[in-house]
Amino acid sequence: MQPAIDHFDADELVELAVVCAVASMLQRFAALTGPAVEPQVREFLARADLSADPLVLRYPVSDGPVSDGAVSAGGR
Numbered sequence: 001m002q003p004a005i006d007h008f009d010a011d012e013l014v015e016l017a018v019v020c021a022v023a024s025m026l027q028r029f030a031a032l033t034g035p036a037v038e039p040q041v042r043e044f045l046a047r048a049d050l051s052a053d054p055l056v057l058r059y060p061v062s063d064g065p066v067s068d069g070a071v072s073a074g075g076r
Contacts, residue, residue, distance in 0.1 A: 008016065037045070037052050045052050 004013065004016070031054060034054065042052065051057065
């Protein structure tokens with residue numbers, strides 16, 4: 001936090017906090033409402049064998065077994 005305080009004045013810090021809060025609310029709203037995927041995007045995802053399911057995108061599962069409790073490289 002101190003680097004931000006050193007770099008920005010008080011008004012800029014308030015603006016930064018407001019922008020971050022609005023972006024967070026927009027992200028949550030979009031996640032809840034699940035806006036329709038545009039046809040061009042859906043076609044691209046299908047051609048690339050990618051999923052449009054937000055749960056799959058947010059919580060990807062490895063292809064191999066995870067029986068030994070191993071954590072992927074992006075883990076914790």
